[in-house]
Amino acid sequence: MAKRSRLALLPLAAGLAAAFPAHAAWDFTPTAAARATYSDNVGLQAGDRAESGWVLQLTPGFQLLNHSQRFDLSFDYSLSVYEYAGARRNGAQRHNQNLNGLLKSRLVDDLLFLDAQTGIHQQATSAFGPLQAGNDYVSTNRTEVRTYRISPYLVHRFGAFANGQLRYSHDSVSTDNAGMRRSDGNTISALLASGPTFRRFGWDAMASRSVIDEQLPVIGGGERQQSTSSKAANLNLRYAATPQLNLGLYGGYDSYDFSGVGGAQSGAAYGGSLQWTPSARTSVQATAGHRFYGPSYSLALQHRSRGTVWNINYTDSVNSTRSQFVLPQAIDTAAMLDNLFRAQIPDALLRAAAVQAYIQSAGLPPSLATSVNFLSNRYSLNKQLNAGMAWQLARTTTTVSVFQNKRQMLSSQQVDSVLLGSSLATLNDNTEQLGAMASISYRPGAQTVATLIGNAMNVKSLSDARSTRHRDLRLNLARTYTKRTSATVELRHVRGSLGLGGQNYTENAVSATLTTRF
Template sequence: MVIMISLAPRGAPYQLSMLVLLSLPACAIPAEWTVVPSLRMRESYTDNMNLAPPGQAQGEFTTELAPGIAVSTDGPHLKLALDYSLQKIHYTHRADRSTQQLDAQGHADLMRDWLYLDARSSISQQNISPFGPQVLEPTQATANSSTVRATSISPYLQHHFHGLATAQLRYDYQRVASGGLLGVRSDDTNLRLTGDNDGQGWNWDMRADRKHIDDNALPPVSMNDTALTLSYPLNSRLSLSATGGYEKSDYHTGGAQPQGRYWSAGGNWTPSPRTKVAASVGRRYFGNTYSLDAEYRMHSMFWSLNYNEDITTTHGEFLRIQPTGLSDFLYQLWAARIPDPQTRLQTIKVFLLISQMLGPDGNVNFFSHRYFLQKDWKLATVYTSPRSALALSLTTTRRTAQSSSAIDSPLLKPDELALEDRTRQSAAQAGWNWRMSPRSSVTVGASHSRAESLSTGRSDRNSVLTLALTHQLQPKVSASVDLRHVRHTSNAGGDYHENGIGAALTVAF
């Protein structure tokens, strides 16, 4: 059976679809489905709706009506989580408007040990640039925000040949669009063979990848990558690996051609079930490369430290799968505290949203048609007690453009084309949740971020404080009150501050 869920308003630039394939009837096993329609009503006020400097700020009351639906199942052949809402926003001094929020992902086993399908889709409001006013909630509207629609559909064949290898042939179709600002489609075909040595001695992994990218502002781009990895376990806790390969891309660059041989060497250390460290060092056509992925779990605490560097794009970052370490840890730890899975997921989502306010890592994935060398550092931790949780994160993202700024002329003013040649974004974030009673909780969030243009010297800072109180009135009715204080400063001018308050009532059916 095939289910097509189409979520796009009439007249939208294209029809956004989420394809979910259920397991074949002949081998289907009944699974429990959870379908929760909801309605959220919210009244809010801000003293600076347009995020303008003092003297130009405009206060505004807003009324938000947001019907939504959450669908989930976790069966043996299908895993699906979909959360969609449509916000109808009424303003007192400007025209009404509508926004959408969608977060959906699914995995289906269509033919066990042969045919599978992964799919993801999202609709979200994103800041266009890290420089200038930063939108924090759907009611705000500035020239520095836009709606982004992203979709990925990936069927693949996978089979285990005992004693030889596991083979996977995957096709991935991706699409990212945001009005006339972004419009990118890509087709990716990947073949991967992983040796089967039953965990004894040397093993190998070979992959070949070919991607074709169509950007509405650029000529088509092809990217090819072929690599072989050899690994050897020194013991049950430590293994070493080495990779060699060749890559070639044909996007236009003013420097070295994006092609050549590459190599890396590293290891995986797992001294206990609670600790793991993976690290590597290597070299690619743009220079030396390093990576680090470390996690440490305690009964009530989780730590993670990550470093990664790669060639990336704006649309690629919108489709990147974010690490789930913190959310997985909270989901397991809060099983006794919040027994209902849906309520637990929603509580975790709100908690992480408040403690990570400008994006998944506190930094802005700014709009661009260019290719970048991106280097990311992230240190994150969460500590929990029976009634509270504290999350902290420190992040730094550096981007160095690999292609000409001229292709971004539709996005930037002529005197701003060099603004994003080299950038550095840093953020410190904290979130604290206290469960005052079985039905009431308070969440406090604080964030300070800095966006720097290393090529022009511009520096923008954003500080945010939030407070949210929630109370479960009835099993399916909850109320919340939220407060917000924002300060933005820049050495290029445009400083502003904003205060907001809102009260919401959410009913699940």
């Protein structure tokens, strides 16, 4: 595992080496946090198996930032180590780690660019089980996921006629779960878009091909190799009816090569599109059409006023668990608050720092409410709706988000045989998730913030009678003592049900955290 974690850093290291001549200032900040928690159900076990106790958590880490004309880098790493009063409880772990790295680099002016990202995070194995709600020492229904993606690309301007881009991407996903080992993807794509010559009419053409090589475990031990692939080609035509309104038509072809459960895996794609930007603060993009799996729609709506931000997204697409790990689809909390703080803090770098400080002090999650991307080696038709709103007053900041997700499996159950076992073979066939999250933060003073966060989610299988629910309520009180030192006290109540066994679990906990930036 350690070797793979180190390999995940190579894409960022390569980009740093290429962009190093920029000689920009580096900002390296070591961090440390200590947390003491008392929980009446440390391992989120059901019924009389619940065990109470104290948990001590130590989390050293660091943040590395660099912003220059040549590249932008952000890199955050932390390692959490847990000690338990007495013996370690059932369903609890000794340590975990988290990493989030992002690099955007301009290697050759107006020609060669490089994007790279890497991550290590803790992921729910199944949507039908206990979910993380601040109790990150729990090992039940959890696995470590490691990802990286490196993507160099060329751009070229064909005078005023068109702009072109040729991109290659390599990505990798691996987990600690025996049922989902490792997969590597390679994608090449080309894009040609109309230039300034086309005023009222515009166009763009795109073609891509992806190949995924997977290591799939087999029952009885060992593993086998599997390759799947996809290709797509699309042509979009646009007409500028007004400076604010664009209307369009699109057509193309999609094709997937995997072991399916029946039905078409390729076919024509066609439909219409609309892009409306009535002001700098409001934009709407929508499509309606048909793809090989049936009707297809998308919506991206954003609106910003002085005190509110609104964001609504809907997509339907064929993808997989691994593709959502590489390119997540959730509404990013930082991006939402960045738009909210834009009127008060015009400078982008200062605003980004203020957003991160606020997220940390308020105890907000990195993304607003979204569906659980449970482990599976199968392809699926994924229909996802996310809606979020943030509202700011003089002393309070409120966020509300809802989501609905329907996932219909398209590829064979066989590839998940080790992951689920024969008795749960249909568990991930067709699922529906519905959830909501709300938070309200109140600042009585410049150095103190109190935050109440509520989260609710229901998950049900559309293939059998299994279902589960999750509820959590957290109250955080945070205070900043110096520029680099802060403390937080949290009260937490968690309850839910296990869809696999029909049992219920609850947890009540209190924790105190001291965080320092050196």
